[in-house]
Amino acid sequence: MPINAKDVDWVEEPPMNFWEATFLPAVVDGLRATGHHVTHFKPVTQMYPEVASDLPKHYRGVHRLNRDDAGRVKCVACMMCATACPARCIDIVAQEAPKDDPNWVDRDKFPKSFVIDELKCIYCGMCEEACPVDAIEMTHIYDLTGMTRQEMLFDKEKLLSVFDQTKDCGLDPVRTHKGKLGPASDFEQLPTLGPATQVRSDDRSAKSATPGVIK
Numbered sequence: 001m002p003i004n005a006k007d008v009d010w011v012e013e014p015p016m017n018f019w020e021a022t023f024l025p026a027v028v029d030g031l032r033a034t035g036h037h038v039t040h041f042k043p044v045t046q047m048y049p050e051v052a053s054d055l056p057k058h059y060r061g062v063h064r065l066n067r068d069d070a071g072r073v074k075c076v077a078c079m080m081c082a083t084a085c086p087a088r089c090i091d092i093v094a095q096e097a098p099k100d101d102p103n104w105v106d107r108d109k110f111p112k113s114f115v116i117d118e119l120k121c122i123y124c125g126m127c128e129e130a131c132p133v134d135a136i137e138m139t140h141i142y143d144l145t146g147m148t149r150q151e152m153l154f155d156k157e158k159l160l161s162v163f164d165q166t167k168d169c170g171l172d173p174v175r176t177h178k179g180k181l182g183p184a185s186d187f188e189q190l191p192t193l194g195p196a197t198q199v200r201s202d203d204r205s206a207k208s209a210t211p212g213v214i215k
């Protein structure tokens with residue numbers, strides 16, 4: 001349907017004055033800005049790799065999978081990170097924890113396999129923010145190289161080895177717990193994990209009134 005002429009607001013271009021028509025004020029402004037940058041010159045180029053980069057504390061580099069106090073992978077295979085990941089680069093296969101093994105009575109599941117495609121990842125940090133048990137975190141490691149795409153698929157063992165490499169280096173505190181860098185850091189004390197219990201529908205509203213506390 002054609003637009004009715006009376007619905008159109010015509011905007012007239014304001015006429016230029018004499019000096020604006022010469023463009024001299026704009027040229028002078030441009031030269032002033034250029035002169036300011038010349039006289040206040042500060043080098044911004046980093047001489048990497050000769051000089052290591054000085055990274056901010058919250059830099060998001062290669063992932064690690066944390067271990068719990070018993071040395072087991074801390075991940076409980078809840079799939080929250082894979083669900084939150086916008087790049088769809090986390091692939092987890094969950095396995096039921098062996099019920100008759102006393103070492104696993106506090107778990108329902110653990111990851112049988114856990115793979116992150118570090119080439120697809122956009123290093124947004126959503127996975128570590130989504131993780132309810134601070135099992136996945138991003139480290140200061142930024143110089144990630146590989147000769148093949150396959151090498152850039154980090155499996156569970158590789159992600160655990162990144163934890164072993166970085167846990168004592170001082171550059172990677174447990175960011176989401178102590179580092180106050182995500183919603184999970186709001187927990188003063190992380191909730192104790194236990195076997196999942198059946199929550200009756202009439203209990204749910206009472207439980208949801210105390211966010212962050214799993215009873």
Ligand code: SF4
Pocket residue numbers: 081084085086087088089090116120121122123124125126127128
């Ligand atoms: S950092 Fe972002 S893109 Fe990378 S795995 Fe985590 S959620 Fe996915």
Ligand code: SF4
Pocket residue numbers: 074075076077078079080081082092130131132133134135136
């Ligand atoms: S969100 Fe955490 S616990 Fe859940 S699957 Fe991912 S790493 Fe494991």
